[in-house]
Amino acid sequence: MIPIGTYILGIVAALFTLGLVVEMLRRRQLRERHAIWWLIAGLLALVIGVFPQVLVWAAGVIGVEIPTNLVFFVSILILFLVSIQHSSELTTLENRSRTLAEEVALQDLRIRALEQRLADTRRDDRSS
Amino acid sequence: MTTSLAGTLIVMPALNEEASVAAVVREVHEKLPGVAVLVVNDGSTDATTTEARAAGAIVAELPFNLGVGGAMRAGFKYALAHGYRNVVQVDSDGQHDPAGVVRLVEELQSADLVLGARFAGEGDYEVRGPRRWAMVVLSGALSGVARTKLTDTTSGFRATGPRAVRLFAEHYPAEYLGDTIESLVIAARAGCVIRQVPVAMRPRAGGTPSHNPFKAARYLARAGLALVFALIRPPVALHEGVVTA
Numbered sequence: 508m509i510p511i512g513t514y515i516l517g518i519v520a521a522l523f524t525l526g527l528v529v530e531m532l533r534r535r536q537l538r539e540r541h542a543i544w545w546l547i548a549g550l551l552a553l554v555i556g557v558f559p560q561v562l563v564w565a566a567g568v569i570g571v572e573i574p575t576n577l578v579f580f581v582s583i584l585i586l587f588l589v590s591i592q593h594s595s596e597l598t599t600l601e602n603r604s605r606t607l608a609e610e611v612a613l614q615d616l617r618i619r620a621l622e623q624r625l626a627d628t629r630r631d632d633r634s635s
Numbered sequence: 636m637t638t639s640l641a642g643t644l645i646v647m648p649a650l651n652e653e654a655s656v657a658a659v660v661r662e663v664h665e666k667l668p669g670v671a672v673l674v675v676n677d678g679s680t681d682a683t684t685t686e687a688r689a690a691g692a693i694v695a696e697l698p699f700n701l702g703v704g705g706a707m708r709a710g711f712k713y714a715l716a717h718g719y720r721n722v723v724q725v726d727s728d729g730q731h732d733p734a735g736v737v738r739l740v741e742e743l744q745s746a747d748l749v750l751g752a753r754f755a756g757e758g759d760y761e762v763r764g765p766r767r768w769a770m771v772v773l774s775g776a777l778s779g780v781a782r783t784k785l786t787d788t789t790s791g792f793r794a795t796g797p798r799a800v801r802l803f804a805e806h807y808p809a810e811y812l813g814d815t816i817e818s819l820v821i822a823a824r825a826g827c828v829i830r831q832v833p834v835a836m837r838p839r840a841g842g843t844p845s846h847n848p849f850k851a852a853r854y855l856a857r858a859g860l861a862l863v864f865a866l867i868r869p870p871v872a873l874h875e876g877v878v879t880a
Contacts (some may be wrong), residue, residue, distance in 0.1 A: 605701055605809055609709040612675070612695040613716065 509559055517556035525549035541596075544589045551581065642720035643740055643794075645672045646710030647692075648703045649727035653681040656727045660690035663725065663733040670736075673713055674727065675706040683727075703791070704809035704818075711795070711804040722803075723794045731792040735834035739794035747799040747827035748819070750785065751792035751834035765851030773816070773858050780820055780866070781829040789815045792834060798873055799827050806871050812861040820865035825873040 528545045531537040555562045555578070566574040645663055649656050656674060663672055674687040678700030687694045695709055707724060714722045721743055725731045735751055742749040770789065777788045791814075795803060802825055808817040823829055 605705050608697050608699060608701055609705060609712060612697045612709050613713055616693065616695050616713070 514556075514559070517559075518553065521549055521552035521556045525553060541592070544585055544592070548582070548585045640667060640670050640737070640740060642718075643670055643723060643736075644710070644714045644717075644719040644721070645670055645723050645725050645733075645736065646707060646714070647672065647674045647687075647725050647727040648677050648706035648710070649674050649679065649683050649687065650677045650700065651679045651681050651683060652727040653679070653683050653686050655729045656683055656692075657686040657690040659725070659727050659729050659733075660687055660692045662729075663736075664691060666733045667736055671719070673710055675709050677701060677703070677706040702809055702811070702814070704807055704814040707814055708803065708807035708809070711800050711807060714800055715804045720797045720800070721794060722800050724791055726791050730837055732835050732837060735792065736794070738832050738834065739792070742830055742832050743794050743796040745828070746830040747796045748822050748829045749794040749796075750787065750790050750829070750831045751794075751836075752785070752787035752790055752831045753834070753836045765848040766854065769851045769855035769858070772855060773862070776859075776862060777816065777819055780862075781823045783829050783831065785819075785829070785831050787831070788819060791815070792836070802827070802871065802873055808865075810861065812858055816858055816861045817865040820862065821871060824870040827873065 524545070528537065528542050528549055532539065532542050562574045562577065566572075566577045569577065571577045571580070645667075647656070647659065660672055660674065663670065672692040674683070674692045674694045676684050676687070676694055676696045678697050684694050684696055695713060697706060697709065701709075710724075711722055713719075721740055723736050723739055725733065725736070731751065739749045739751055770787070774785050774788050778785045799822055802822065803818065806821055808814065808821070810817065819829065
């Protein structure tokens with residue numbers, strides 16, 4: 508049987524993760540699309556924390572000899588998916604900021620041209 | 636000659652080129668009277684903008700560094716918005732002789748993208764050793780893609796006709812080597828006609844090209860990777876109609 512301290516630590520860690528993610532969602536510091544993997548991970552950890560037998564059962568079904576290895580495998584998989592998602596979002600953001608930078612440069616030129624014409628018109632008005 | 640140059644915009648990407656940009660702009664105005672020059676300041680921290688404006692160029696300032704690809708796409712967008720038919724890219728370090736622009740633009744009558752090549756028999760600029768071999772390998776591969784013989788695919792001296800200007804205003808890549816290698820692949824796969832003409836090049840004002848074999852290998856690897864990814868990406872179609880900027 509699992510020592511009571513380890514059992515409680517598992518549950519507390521899972522609750523902390525979930526609490527953090529939910530609180531950040533509530534404060535709009537995290538968007539749903541980015542939070543989904545963390546929510547899944549937190550919920551899985553909570554289920555396994557409360558009912559460790561689920562992990563042993565799942566490991567048995569898949570054929571993983573040491574149940575902890577299944578935890579590591581799933582954890583790494585989730586971290587991997589999150590990283591890939593972040594890299595992809597970063598690429599999207601870079602493309603957008605690049606487009607914005609180009610637009611800013613071109614808008615700036617239009618403003619300069621307009622200001623120049625305005626200044627010319629005013630000068631013409633004054634001289635006439 | 637003058638009629639074709641009237642619709643031509645010279646685009647010069649410039650990153651910290653305060654020492655040379657004014658002289659290059661003046662040389663362009665001198666050798667190609669009446670042609671419009673757009674300097675795209677690619678996030679310089681020096682007086683590139685002031686120098687270029689003083690020399691009579693239009694200067695677009697990018698708020699931060701995007702690389703040659705980003706600067707050029709801004710140039711293509713500008714050309715499209717202001718009704719220029721052709722865009723000619725000229726380096727702001729004085730490496731390209733503006734006199735060559737006439738040759739490039741003439742060739743645009745039968746092509747969409749014209750590269751000014753260093754190794755095509757003209758000029759005294761030469762690269763030797765491993766870097767040269769890397770360029771030969773790359774040129775061979777790209778010649779196949781472009782369905783024409785190319786010898787200097789990394790040349791930044793190139794002219795773009797109306798169809799390719801529309802294509803590049805949308806799809807000019809910003810990655811490392813994207814402005815040279817991937818842009819060629821995009822154009823070739825969109826059905827653009829690519830051609831090469833010999834032009835004279837001057838040695839770069841600052842420093843000589845590296846002959847370090849490891850750097851050459853690294854360059855070839857990155858170029859190969861850029862080429863492979865450019866080829867496996869979905870091709871972009873060439874729109875014949877008018878694209879609104």
